[in-house]
Amino acid sequence: MKTGTLKQVLLITDGCSNQGEDPIAMAALAKEQGVTVNVIGVMEQDVIDDQGLKEIESIAMAGGGVSQVVYTQQLSQTVQMVTRKAMTQTLQGVVNKELQQILGRAKTVEDLPPEQRGEIMEVVDELGETVELEVLILVDTSASMKHKLPTVKEALLDLSLSLNARSGENSFSVLVFPGKRGEADKLLDWTPKLESLTSVFPKLTTGGITPTGPALREAAASFRQKRSLRSLLSSDDEQSFEESV
Amino acid sequence: MMMNNPSKNQCNVKPGTVIHGKWHRNSYAVIKELGFGANGTVYLARATDGQVALKMSENPMSITSEVNVLKSFAKVQGSALGPSLLDVDDWEYPDGKISFYVMEFIKGPDLLSFLQKKGSDWLGVLMLQLLKDLQVLHSNGWVFGDLKPENLIVTGPPARIRCIDTGGTTVSGRAIKEFTEFFDRGYWGMGSRKADEQYDLFAVAMIIINAAYLKRFNRAEGGRAQLIKAVQASPLLKKYEKVIDRALTGRYISASDMRADLLAVLQPSKLAAPAPKKTVQQAPPPTRTSRSRQASVQKKKKGGMAETAVILAVISLIYFFYLYSQLV
Protein backbone atom coordinates (compact mmCIF):
# COMPACT_ATOMS: atom_id res chain seq x y z
CA MET A 1 0.00 0.00 0.00
CA LYS A 2 1.38 3.36 -0.96
CA THR A 3 0.67 6.27 1.29
CA GLY A 4 1.62 9.86 0.93
CA THR A 5 2.65 12.24 3.64
CA LEU A 6 0.88 12.34 6.96
CA LYS A 7 -0.07 15.92 7.73
CA GLN A 8 -0.86 16.75 11.33
CA VAL A 9 -1.53 19.96 13.18
CA LEU A 10 -0.81 19.93 16.89
CA LEU A 11 -2.58 22.79 18.60
CA ILE A 12 -1.42 23.62 22.12
CA THR A 13 -3.74 25.98 23.92
CA ASP A 14 -5.28 26.60 27.31
CA GLY A 15 -8.73 27.60 26.44
CA CYS A 16 -11.19 29.78 24.72
CA SER A 17 -10.69 31.54 21.45
CA ASN A 18 -12.12 35.01 21.28
CA GLN A 19 -11.39 36.44 17.89
CA GLY A 20 -11.92 35.70 14.21
CA GLU A 21 -13.42 32.69 12.52
CA ASP A 22 -14.93 29.76 14.37
CA PRO A 23 -12.01 27.45 15.19
CA ILE A 24 -14.21 24.38 14.83
CA ALA A 25 -15.13 25.33 11.28
CA MET A 26 -11.46 26.04 10.52
CA ALA A 27 -10.53 22.59 11.83
CA ALA A 28 -13.14 21.07 9.53
CA LEU A 29 -11.68 23.10 6.67
CA ALA A 30 -8.23 21.73 7.43
CA LYS A 31 -9.61 18.21 7.44
CA GLU A 32 -11.10 18.74 4.00
CA GLN A 33 -7.57 19.39 2.80
CA GLY A 34 -6.21 16.19 4.27
CA VAL A 35 -4.75 17.84 7.36
CA THR A 36 -5.63 16.32 10.73
CA VAL A 37 -6.06 18.66 13.67
CA ASN A 38 -5.13 17.47 17.17
CA VAL A 39 -5.49 19.52 20.30
CA ILE A 40 -3.73 19.50 23.63
CA GLY A 41 -5.42 21.53 26.32
CA VAL A 42 -2.97 22.72 28.96
CA MET A 43 -4.66 23.44 32.25
CA GLU A 44 -3.56 24.67 35.64
CA GLN A 45 -4.27 22.17 38.38
CA ASP A 46 -8.04 22.04 38.96
CA VAL A 47 -9.08 24.88 36.68
CA ILE A 48 -10.67 22.97 33.87
CA ASP A 49 -13.41 25.17 32.57
CA ASP A 50 -16.21 23.51 30.72
CA GLN A 51 -16.39 25.88 27.84
CA GLY A 52 -12.68 25.59 27.06
CA LEU A 53 -12.92 21.84 27.36
CA LYS A 54 -15.80 21.70 24.93
CA GLU A 55 -13.97 23.81 22.40
CA ILE A 56 -10.90 21.59 22.63
CA GLU A 57 -12.96 18.45 22.06
CA SER A 58 -14.94 19.96 19.23
CA ILE A 59 -11.89 21.23 17.34
CA ALA A 60 -10.29 17.80 17.43
CA MET A 61 -13.51 16.11 16.40
CA ALA A 62 -14.03 18.44 13.46
CA GLY A 63 -10.37 18.12 12.53
CA GLY A 64 -10.47 14.32 12.59
CA GLY A 65 -7.85 14.19 15.31
CA VAL A 66 -7.17 13.41 18.93
CA SER A 67 -7.56 15.67 21.93
CA GLN A 68 -6.22 15.46 25.43
CA VAL A 69 -6.41 17.75 28.39
CA VAL A 70 -3.41 17.79 30.72
CA TYR A 71 -1.95 19.60 33.62
CA THR A 72 1.16 21.55 32.74
CA GLN A 73 3.56 19.14 34.49
CA GLN A 74 2.47 16.19 32.37
CA LEU A 75 2.88 17.97 29.09
CA SER A 76 5.96 16.22 27.71
CA GLN A 77 4.66 12.73 28.04
CA THR A 78 1.31 13.82 26.66
CA VAL A 79 2.54 15.65 23.58
CA GLN A 80 4.42 12.63 22.30
CA MET A 81 1.58 10.27 23.21
CA VAL A 82 -1.08 12.35 21.48
CA THR A 83 1.05 12.68 18.37
CA ARG A 84 1.57 8.97 18.29
CA LYS A 85 -2.13 8.26 18.80
CA ALA A 86 -3.03 10.80 16.16
CA MET A 87 -0.75 9.17 13.61
CA THR A 88 -2.13 5.74 14.35
CA GLN A 89 -5.66 6.99 14.11
CA THR A 90 -5.09 8.74 10.79
CA LEU A 91 -3.31 5.73 9.34
CA GLN A 92 -6.10 3.53 10.58
CA GLY A 93 -8.54 5.75 8.72
CA VAL A 94 -6.52 5.30 5.55
CA VAL A 95 -6.40 1.54 6.04
CA ASN A 96 -10.16 1.51 6.67
CA LYS A 97 -10.76 3.29 3.40
CA GLU A 98 -8.62 0.71 1.61
CA LEU A 99 -10.55 -2.07 3.29
CA GLN A 100 -13.83 -0.64 2.16
CA GLN A 101 -12.54 -0.61 -1.37
CA ILE A 102 -11.49 -4.21 -1.16
CA LEU A 103 -14.55 -5.44 0.68
CA GLY A 104 -16.91 -3.16 -1.21
CA ARG A 105 -18.99 -2.35 1.84
CA ALA A 106 -18.93 -0.02 4.77
CA LYS A 107 -16.59 -2.25 6.72
CA THR A 108 -14.06 -1.04 9.22
CA VAL A 109 -11.34 -2.86 11.07
CA GLU A 110 -13.64 -3.25 14.04
CA ASP A 111 -16.17 -5.21 11.98
CA LEU A 112 -13.59 -7.89 11.28
CA PRO A 113 -13.06 -10.83 13.64
CA PRO A 114 -10.22 -10.25 16.15
CA GLU A 115 -7.91 -12.66 14.30
CA GLN A 116 -7.86 -10.51 11.17
CA ARG A 117 -7.48 -7.24 13.02
CA GLY A 118 -4.02 -8.31 14.07
CA GLU A 119 -2.63 -8.32 10.57
CA ILE A 120 -4.10 -4.92 9.87
CA MET A 121 -2.57 -3.55 13.04
CA GLU A 122 0.80 -4.77 11.85
CA VAL A 123 0.38 -2.76 8.68
CA VAL A 124 -0.62 0.31 10.68
CA ASP A 125 2.43 -0.15 12.94
CA GLU A 126 4.74 -0.52 9.99
CA LEU A 127 3.33 2.59 8.32
CA GLY A 128 3.57 4.56 11.55
CA GLU A 129 7.26 3.75 11.65
CA THR A 130 8.06 4.56 8.04
CA VAL A 131 5.57 7.14 6.76
CA GLU A 132 6.72 10.65 5.96
CA LEU A 133 5.36 12.97 8.59
CA GLU A 134 4.71 16.70 8.58
CA VAL A 135 3.78 18.21 11.91
CA LEU A 136 2.73 21.80 12.25
CA ILE A 137 2.81 22.89 15.86
CA LEU A 138 0.51 25.74 16.66
CA VAL A 139 1.16 27.30 20.03
CA ASP A 140 -1.19 29.65 21.83
CA THR A 141 0.99 32.40 23.30
CA SER A 142 -1.81 34.56 24.63
CA ALA A 143 -1.23 36.10 28.05
CA SER A 144 -2.67 33.22 30.07
CA MET A 145 -0.06 30.84 28.61
CA LYS A 146 2.88 32.78 30.03
CA HIS A 147 3.83 30.39 32.82
CA LYS A 148 3.38 27.39 30.60
CA LEU A 149 5.70 28.34 27.77
CA PRO A 150 8.92 26.87 29.20
CA THR A 151 7.12 23.56 29.65
CA VAL A 152 5.72 23.73 26.13
CA LYS A 153 9.24 24.19 24.81
CA GLU A 154 10.50 21.16 26.70
CA ALA A 155 7.57 19.10 25.53
CA LEU A 156 8.37 19.95 21.93
CA LEU A 157 12.01 18.97 22.31
CA ASP A 158 10.80 15.74 23.81
CA LEU A 159 8.48 15.22 20.85
CA SER A 160 11.36 15.57 18.45
CA LEU A 161 13.20 12.89 20.38
CA SER A 162 10.29 10.49 19.93
CA LEU A 163 9.70 11.24 16.29
CA ASN A 164 13.39 11.19 15.39
CA ALA A 165 13.50 7.58 16.58
CA ARG A 166 11.28 6.58 13.66
CA SER A 167 12.83 5.55 10.39
CA GLY A 168 10.43 7.71 8.35
CA GLU A 169 11.21 11.32 7.56
CA ASN A 170 9.86 14.15 9.67
CA SER A 171 9.42 17.81 9.03
CA PHE A 172 8.28 20.30 11.57
CA SER A 173 7.10 23.85 11.54
CA VAL A 174 6.07 26.03 14.46
CA LEU A 175 3.51 28.84 14.41
CA VAL A 176 2.58 30.96 17.41
CA PHE A 177 -0.55 33.01 17.81
CA PRO A 178 -1.55 35.81 18.21
CA GLY A 179 1.19 37.10 15.91
CA LYS A 180 3.02 40.38 16.33
CA ARG A 181 1.54 41.70 13.11
CA GLY A 182 -0.92 39.21 11.71
CA GLU A 183 -2.89 36.38 13.18
CA ALA A 184 -0.01 34.01 13.59
CA ASP A 185 3.78 34.25 13.36
CA LYS A 186 5.98 31.62 11.85
CA LEU A 187 8.60 30.82 14.45
CA LEU A 188 10.21 27.93 12.63
CA ASP A 189 9.86 27.16 8.95
CA TRP A 190 9.65 23.55 7.73
CA THR A 191 12.72 21.72 8.94
CA PRO A 192 13.61 18.16 9.91
CA LYS A 193 15.18 19.54 13.11
CA LEU A 194 12.62 20.61 15.67
CA GLU A 195 15.53 21.08 18.11
CA SER A 196 16.46 24.28 16.30
CA LEU A 197 13.43 25.76 17.99
CA THR A 198 15.38 26.20 21.23
CA SER A 199 16.98 29.45 20.14
CA VAL A 200 13.81 31.07 18.83
CA PHE A 201 11.15 29.98 21.28
CA PRO A 202 9.42 32.97 22.86
CA LYS A 203 9.78 33.68 26.53
CA LEU A 204 7.15 36.35 26.44
CA THR A 205 3.53 36.15 25.58
CA THR A 206 1.87 38.36 23.04
CA GLY A 207 -1.29 40.17 24.00
CA GLY A 208 -4.65 39.20 25.33
CA ILE A 209 -6.54 38.02 22.28
CA THR A 210 -6.80 34.38 21.26
CA PRO A 211 -7.55 34.07 17.53
CA THR A 212 -7.56 30.27 17.40
CA GLY A 213 -9.73 30.09 14.26
CA PRO A 214 -7.58 32.32 12.08
CA ALA A 215 -4.45 30.59 13.39
CA LEU A 216 -5.83 27.21 12.34
CA ARG A 217 -6.61 28.60 8.89
CA GLU A 218 -2.99 29.79 8.60
CA ALA A 219 -1.77 26.45 9.78
CA ALA A 220 -3.64 24.51 7.10
CA ALA A 221 -2.44 26.94 4.45
CA SER A 222 1.11 26.43 5.58
CA PHE A 223 0.99 22.80 4.39
CA ARG A 224 -0.34 23.87 1.01
CA GLN A 225 2.38 26.46 0.59
CA LYS A 226 4.96 23.91 1.35
CA ARG A 227 3.50 21.48 -1.11
CA SER A 228 3.26 23.93 -3.98
CA LEU A 229 6.76 25.16 -3.35
CA ARG A 230 7.94 21.61 -3.54
CA SER A 231 6.08 20.79 -6.68
CA LEU A 232 7.69 23.83 -8.28
CA LEU A 233 11.11 22.57 -7.33
CA SER A 234 10.68 18.95 -8.16
CA SER A 235 8.49 17.12 -10.60
CA ASP A 236 8.26 13.81 -8.75
CA ASP A 237 4.80 12.36 -8.47
CA GLU A 238 4.41 12.96 -4.80
CA GLN A 239 1.05 11.78 -3.69
CA SER A 240 -0.54 13.47 -0.77
CA PHE A 241 -2.85 11.92 1.71
CA GLU A 242 -6.00 13.73 0.68
CA GLU A 243 -5.96 11.76 -2.57
CA SER A 244 -5.86 8.40 -0.90
CA VAL A 245 -8.27 9.27 1.90
CA MET B 1 -12.20 10.77 17.88
CA MET B 2 -10.61 9.96 21.16
CA MET B 3 -11.05 12.13 24.15
CA ASN B 4 -9.26 11.74 27.39
CA ASN B 5 -9.45 13.80 30.52
CA PRO B 6 -7.09 13.27 33.39
CA SER B 7 -10.02 11.85 35.30
CA LYS B 8 -11.64 9.79 32.61
CA ASN B 9 -9.70 7.01 31.02
CA GLN B 10 -10.96 3.90 32.62
CA CYS B 11 -13.83 1.58 32.03
CA ASN B 12 -16.10 0.86 34.91
CA VAL B 13 -17.49 -2.64 35.11
CA LYS B 14 -19.12 -3.72 38.36
CA PRO B 15 -18.17 -6.97 40.10
CA GLY B 16 -20.63 -9.69 39.18
CA THR B 17 -21.08 -8.47 35.61
CA VAL B 18 -20.86 -11.29 33.10
CA ILE B 19 -18.98 -10.45 29.92
CA HIS B 20 -19.97 -12.37 26.82
CA GLY B 21 -17.65 -12.64 23.85
CA LYS B 22 -19.32 -11.90 20.54
CA TRP B 23 -17.05 -14.01 18.34
CA HIS B 24 -15.88 -16.90 20.47
CA ARG B 25 -18.90 -17.09 22.76
CA ASN B 26 -16.99 -17.43 26.02
CA SER B 27 -18.27 -15.85 29.21
CA TYR B 28 -16.35 -14.24 32.05
CA ALA B 29 -17.73 -13.14 35.39
CA VAL B 30 -15.96 -10.05 36.71
CA ILE B 31 -14.66 -10.51 40.26
CA LYS B 32 -12.88 -7.20 40.79
CA GLU B 33 -10.72 -4.56 39.18
CA LEU B 34 -6.99 -5.29 39.26
CA GLY B 35 -5.79 -1.96 37.97
CA PHE B 36 -5.84 0.50 35.15
CA GLY B 37 -3.45 2.58 33.12
CA ALA B 38 -3.16 4.54 29.92
CA ASN B 39 -4.36 1.68 27.77
CA GLY B 40 -7.30 0.28 29.60
CA THR B 41 -8.58 -1.46 32.69
CA VAL B 42 -7.72 -4.95 33.87
CA TYR B 43 -10.20 -7.11 35.79
CA LEU B 44 -9.89 -10.33 37.66
CA ALA B 45 -12.60 -12.61 36.25
CA ARG B 46 -13.82 -16.15 36.49
CA ALA B 47 -13.79 -18.28 33.37
CA THR B 48 -15.14 -21.82 33.14
CA ASP B 49 -11.76 -23.19 34.14
CA GLY B 50 -10.50 -20.80 36.74
CA GLN B 51 -9.41 -17.24 37.32
CA VAL B 52 -8.18 -15.04 34.51
CA ALA B 53 -7.17 -11.43 33.95
CA LEU B 54 -9.29 -9.55 31.42
CA LYS B 55 -8.12 -6.30 29.85
CA MET B 56 -10.59 -3.92 28.28
CA SER B 57 -10.01 -0.78 26.31
CA GLU B 58 -12.02 1.94 24.64
CA ASN B 59 -9.47 1.78 21.88
CA PRO B 60 -9.79 -1.57 20.08
CA MET B 61 -6.52 -1.10 18.23
CA SER B 62 -4.51 -0.92 21.43
CA ILE B 63 -6.05 -4.27 22.38
CA THR B 64 -5.13 -5.67 18.97
CA SER B 65 -1.63 -4.32 19.27
CA GLU B 66 -1.01 -5.91 22.68
CA VAL B 67 -2.56 -9.15 21.51
CA ASN B 68 -0.18 -9.23 18.56
CA VAL B 69 2.77 -9.06 20.92
CA LEU B 70 1.39 -11.74 23.24
CA LYS B 71 0.75 -14.02 20.27
CA SER B 72 4.28 -13.67 19.08
CA PHE B 73 5.55 -14.33 22.62
CA ALA B 74 3.56 -17.55 22.60
CA LYS B 75 5.66 -18.71 19.66
CA VAL B 76 8.78 -18.45 21.77
CA GLN B 77 8.35 -21.88 23.21
CA GLY B 78 7.90 -22.23 26.91
CA SER B 79 9.17 -18.78 27.68
CA ALA B 80 7.68 -16.80 30.52
CA LEU B 81 7.56 -13.58 28.52
CA GLY B 82 4.40 -11.81 29.51
CA PRO B 83 1.18 -13.49 30.59
CA SER B 84 -0.10 -16.20 28.26
CA LEU B 85 -2.95 -15.17 25.99
CA LEU B 86 -6.24 -17.04 26.39
CA ASP B 87 -8.89 -15.25 24.33
CA VAL B 88 -9.59 -12.07 22.32
CA ASP B 89 -13.11 -10.84 21.70
CA ASP B 90 -15.64 -8.01 21.66
CA TRP B 91 -18.32 -7.54 24.27
CA GLU B 92 -21.60 -6.14 23.01
CA TYR B 93 -23.61 -4.68 25.84
CA PRO B 94 -26.91 -2.80 25.56
CA ASP B 95 -25.43 0.57 24.55
CA GLY B 96 -22.12 -0.23 23.01
CA LYS B 97 -19.27 -2.50 22.17
CA ILE B 98 -15.85 -2.86 23.70
CA SER B 99 -12.81 -4.97 22.85
CA PHE B 100 -11.05 -7.12 25.39
CA TYR B 101 -8.53 -9.88 25.73
CA VAL B 102 -8.18 -12.53 28.35
CA MET B 103 -4.84 -13.64 29.75
CA GLU B 104 -3.30 -15.66 32.50
CA PHE B 105 -3.88 -14.06 35.90
CA ILE B 106 -0.49 -13.41 37.42
CA LYS B 107 -1.01 -13.44 41.13
CA GLY B 108 1.22 -11.47 43.41
CA PRO B 109 2.35 -8.02 44.47
CA ASP B 110 4.11 -5.62 42.14
CA LEU B 111 7.89 -5.40 42.45
CA LEU B 112 8.12 -2.49 44.89
CA SER B 113 5.44 -3.83 47.23
CA PHE B 114 7.20 -7.18 47.26
CA LEU B 115 10.55 -5.59 48.12
CA GLN B 116 9.01 -3.54 50.89
CA LYS B 117 7.58 -6.61 52.47
CA LYS B 118 10.42 -9.06 51.93
CA GLY B 119 13.44 -6.80 52.09
CA SER B 120 16.00 -5.54 49.65
CA ASP B 121 17.98 -8.80 49.55
CA TRP B 122 15.46 -9.83 46.93
CA LEU B 123 16.26 -6.95 44.62
CA GLY B 124 19.36 -8.48 43.08
CA VAL B 125 17.84 -11.93 42.70
CA LEU B 126 14.74 -10.61 40.97
CA MET B 127 16.81 -8.44 38.65
CA LEU B 128 18.80 -11.52 37.65
CA GLN B 129 15.54 -13.24 36.76
CA LEU B 130 14.34 -10.22 34.85
CA LEU B 131 17.57 -9.95 32.86
CA LYS B 132 17.30 -13.59 31.89
CA ASP B 133 13.79 -13.02 30.53
CA LEU B 134 14.91 -9.89 28.75
CA GLN B 135 17.70 -11.80 27.06
CA VAL B 136 15.13 -14.20 25.58
CA LEU B 137 12.85 -11.34 24.59
CA HIS B 138 15.71 -9.49 22.91
CA SER B 139 16.97 -12.49 21.04
CA ASN B 140 13.51 -12.82 19.56
CA GLY B 141 13.71 -9.33 18.13
CA TRP B 142 11.68 -7.44 20.74
CA VAL B 143 12.35 -4.64 23.17
CA PHE B 144 10.01 -4.46 26.16
CA GLY B 145 9.81 -0.67 26.19
CA ASP B 146 7.67 0.33 29.15
CA LEU B 147 9.69 -1.47 31.79
CA LYS B 148 8.82 -0.24 35.31
CA PRO B 149 7.97 -1.69 38.74
CA GLU B 150 4.19 -1.45 38.16
CA ASN B 151 4.57 -3.70 35.16
CA LEU B 152 6.50 -6.32 37.11
CA ILE B 153 4.67 -8.78 39.33
CA VAL B 154 6.37 -11.18 41.72
CA THR B 155 4.54 -14.50 41.85
CA GLY B 156 5.34 -17.53 43.91
CA PRO B 157 6.56 -19.00 46.12
CA PRO B 158 9.09 -19.71 44.78
CA ALA B 159 9.46 -16.02 43.98
CA ARG B 160 9.52 -15.36 40.27
CA ILE B 161 9.33 -12.01 38.52
CA ARG B 162 6.94 -11.67 35.57
CA CYS B 163 6.40 -8.85 33.10
CA ILE B 164 2.89 -7.67 32.35
CA ASP B 165 1.61 -4.94 30.03
CA THR B 166 3.04 -5.39 26.56
CA GLY B 167 1.67 -2.01 25.44
CA GLY B 168 5.20 -0.66 25.02
CA THR B 169 6.75 -3.76 23.49
CA THR B 170 8.36 -2.75 20.22
CA VAL B 171 10.07 -4.50 17.33
CA SER B 172 13.78 -3.90 17.69
CA GLY B 173 14.95 -0.97 15.60
CA ARG B 174 11.67 0.92 15.63
CA ALA B 175 10.60 3.87 17.75
CA ILE B 176 9.61 2.84 21.31
CA LYS B 177 5.82 2.64 21.42
CA GLU B 178 5.22 3.62 25.00
CA PHE B 179 7.36 4.55 27.96
CA THR B 180 7.31 6.19 31.37
CA GLU B 181 9.53 9.20 31.86
CA PHE B 182 11.50 8.13 34.91
CA PHE B 183 12.57 4.92 33.16
CA ASP B 184 13.09 6.48 29.75
CA ARG B 185 16.61 6.99 28.38
CA GLY B 186 15.37 9.92 26.30
CA TYR B 187 13.89 11.77 29.25
CA TRP B 188 17.24 11.76 31.04
CA GLY B 189 19.01 12.94 27.91
CA MET B 190 21.04 9.75 27.74
CA GLY B 191 20.12 8.42 24.34
CA SER B 192 17.48 7.97 21.70
CA ARG B 193 14.04 6.38 21.82
CA LYS B 194 14.94 3.82 19.22
CA ALA B 195 14.21 0.32 20.46
CA ASP B 196 17.45 -1.51 21.26
CA GLU B 197 18.61 -3.81 24.05
CA GLN B 198 20.29 -0.95 25.84
CA TYR B 199 16.98 0.89 26.08
CA ASP B 200 15.57 -1.87 28.30
CA LEU B 201 18.82 -2.20 30.26
CA PHE B 202 18.70 1.51 31.03
CA ALA B 203 15.21 0.95 32.45
CA VAL B 204 16.46 -1.96 34.57
CA ALA B 205 19.04 0.35 36.13
CA MET B 206 16.33 2.91 36.82
CA ILE B 207 14.18 0.21 38.42
CA ILE B 208 17.03 -0.54 40.81
CA ILE B 209 17.30 3.17 41.58
CA ASN B 210 13.53 3.37 42.10
CA ALA B 211 13.79 0.58 44.66
CA ALA B 212 15.97 2.87 46.77
CA TYR B 213 14.15 6.10 45.96
CA LEU B 214 10.51 5.10 46.26
CA LYS B 215 9.57 8.65 45.51
CA ARG B 216 10.75 9.12 41.94
CA PHE B 217 12.69 12.32 41.46
CA ASN B 218 12.52 14.61 38.47
CA ARG B 219 15.18 15.57 36.01
CA ALA B 220 17.20 18.54 37.22
CA GLU B 221 20.52 18.83 35.41
CA GLY B 222 19.76 15.39 34.00
CA GLY B 223 22.28 13.04 32.47
CA ARG B 224 24.72 10.68 34.11
CA ALA B 225 25.84 13.25 36.66
CA GLN B 226 22.47 13.58 38.36
CA LEU B 227 21.72 9.87 38.39
CA ILE B 228 25.12 8.76 39.62
CA LYS B 229 24.95 11.34 42.39
CA ALA B 230 21.68 9.80 43.51
CA VAL B 231 23.18 6.31 43.37
CA GLN B 232 26.18 7.34 45.46
CA ALA B 233 23.96 8.99 48.05
CA SER B 234 22.07 5.77 48.73
CA PRO B 235 23.54 3.06 50.97
CA LEU B 236 21.33 0.46 49.30
CA LEU B 237 22.64 1.29 45.84
CA LYS B 238 26.38 1.45 46.68
CA LYS B 239 27.15 -2.09 45.63
CA TYR B 240 25.24 -1.73 42.39
CA GLU B 241 26.96 1.48 41.36
CA LYS B 242 29.22 0.00 38.72
CA VAL B 243 26.44 -2.07 37.15
CA ILE B 244 23.98 0.81 37.18
CA ASP B 245 26.53 3.15 35.67
CA ARG B 246 27.33 0.80 32.83
CA ALA B 247 23.66 0.16 32.09
CA LEU B 248 22.83 3.86 32.14
CA THR B 249 25.58 4.64 29.70
CA GLY B 250 24.69 1.82 27.33
CA ARG B 251 27.86 -0.15 27.82
CA TYR B 252 26.32 -3.60 28.09
CA ILE B 253 26.03 -5.36 24.77
CA SER B 254 23.21 -7.60 25.98
CA ALA B 255 21.00 -8.48 28.92
CA SER B 256 23.12 -11.53 29.67
CA ASP B 257 26.20 -9.34 29.70
CA MET B 258 24.59 -7.17 32.36
CA ARG B 259 23.34 -10.24 34.17
CA ALA B 260 26.83 -11.69 34.45
CA ASP B 261 28.11 -8.43 35.88
CA LEU B 262 25.27 -8.22 38.37
CA LEU B 263 25.83 -11.79 39.42
CA ALA B 264 29.48 -11.00 40.09
CA VAL B 265 28.39 -8.20 42.41
CA LEU B 266 25.92 -10.39 44.29
CA GLN B 267 28.14 -13.46 44.38
CA PRO B 268 31.72 -12.22 44.31
CA SER B 269 33.28 -15.65 44.91
CA LYS B 270 34.46 -17.88 42.11
CA LEU B 271 31.57 -20.22 42.78
CA ALA B 272 29.15 -18.76 40.29
CA ALA B 273 26.25 -21.04 39.41
CA PRO B 274 27.27 -24.32 37.78
CA ALA B 275 26.00 -24.92 34.28
CA PRO B 276 23.29 -27.57 34.76
CA LYS B 277 21.52 -25.62 37.48
CA LYS B 278 21.40 -22.64 35.20
CA THR B 279 19.68 -24.59 32.47
CA VAL B 280 16.98 -25.75 34.80
CA GLN B 281 16.14 -22.25 35.87
CA GLN B 282 15.98 -21.27 32.26
CA ALA B 283 13.45 -23.85 31.26
CA PRO B 284 10.38 -24.03 33.39
CA PRO B 285 7.41 -25.22 31.29
CA PRO B 286 7.50 -28.69 29.70
CA THR B 287 7.26 -27.59 26.04
CA ARG B 288 10.65 -26.04 26.36
CA THR B 289 12.62 -29.19 27.21
CA SER B 290 13.96 -30.23 23.85
CA ARG B 291 14.90 -26.71 22.92
CA SER B 292 16.83 -25.84 26.01
CA ARG B 293 18.55 -29.16 25.92
CA GLN B 294 19.74 -28.42 22.45
CA ALA B 295 20.95 -25.05 23.55
CA SER B 296 23.01 -26.42 26.35
CA VAL B 297 24.32 -29.21 24.17
CA GLN B 298 25.49 -26.70 21.61
CA LYS B 299 27.34 -24.74 24.20
CA LYS B 300 29.16 -27.79 25.41
CA LYS B 301 30.05 -29.16 22.01
CA LYS B 302 33.78 -29.17 22.62
CA GLY B 303 33.35 -31.48 25.58
CA GLY B 304 32.77 -34.62 23.52
CA MET B 305 29.96 -37.12 23.30
CA ALA B 306 30.32 -38.83 26.65
CA GLU B 307 30.34 -35.61 28.58
CA THR B 308 27.33 -34.43 26.64
CA ALA B 309 25.43 -37.56 27.53
CA VAL B 310 26.26 -37.19 31.20
CA ILE B 311 25.21 -33.57 31.23
CA LEU B 312 22.02 -34.43 29.41
CA ALA B 313 21.19 -37.08 31.95
CA VAL B 314 21.86 -34.71 34.82
CA ILE B 315 19.76 -32.03 33.27
CA SER B 316 16.87 -34.38 32.66
CA LEU B 317 17.07 -35.61 36.19
CA ILE B 318 17.09 -32.15 37.70
CA TYR B 319 14.40 -31.14 35.28
CA PHE B 320 12.14 -33.95 36.40
CA PHE B 321 12.71 -33.00 39.99
CA TYR B 322 11.83 -29.48 39.03
CA LEU B 323 8.61 -30.63 37.37
CA TYR B 324 7.83 -32.77 40.36
CA SER B 325 8.37 -29.85 42.73
CA GLN B 326 6.07 -27.72 40.57
CA LEU B 327 3.36 -30.36 40.90
CA VAL B 328 3.45 -30.48 44.67
Ligand SMILES: Nc1ncnc2c1ncn2[C@@H]1O[C@H](COP(=O)(O)OP(=O)(O)O)[C@@H](O)[C@H]1O
Ligand atom coordinates in the same frame (compact mmCIF):
# COMPACT_ATOMS: atom_id res chain seq x y z
N1 LIG C 1 -2.10 -10.66 33.78
C1 LIG C 1 -2.27 -9.94 34.90
N2 LIG C 1 -2.34 -10.54 36.10
C2 LIG C 1 -2.52 -9.80 37.22
N3 LIG C 1 -2.63 -8.46 37.25
C3 LIG C 1 -2.57 -7.79 36.09
C4 LIG C 1 -2.39 -8.50 34.86
N4 LIG C 1 -2.38 -7.58 33.87
C5 LIG C 1 -2.54 -6.37 34.45
N5 LIG C 1 -2.66 -6.48 35.80
C6 LIG C 1 -2.87 -5.36 36.76
O1 LIG C 1 -3.55 -4.28 36.11
C7 LIG C 1 -2.75 -3.12 36.08
C8 LIG C 1 -2.93 -2.37 34.75
O2 LIG C 1 -2.61 -3.25 33.68
P1 LIG C 1 -1.67 -2.81 32.48
O3 LIG C 1 -1.69 -3.89 31.48
O4 LIG C 1 -0.34 -2.40 33.00
O5 LIG C 1 -2.47 -1.55 31.94
P2 LIG C 1 -1.91 -0.25 31.18
O6 LIG C 1 -1.38 -0.70 29.86
O7 LIG C 1 -3.14 0.57 31.00
O8 LIG C 1 -0.87 0.32 32.06
C9 LIG C 1 -1.34 -3.58 36.32
O9 LIG C 1 -0.55 -2.61 36.92
C10 LIG C 1 -1.56 -4.78 37.24
O10 LIG C 1 -1.74 -4.36 38.56
Ligand SMILES: [Mg+2]
Ligand atom coordinates in the same frame (compact mmCIF):
# COMPACT_ATOMS: atom_id res chain seq x y z
MG1 LIG D 1 0.88 -0.63 32.90
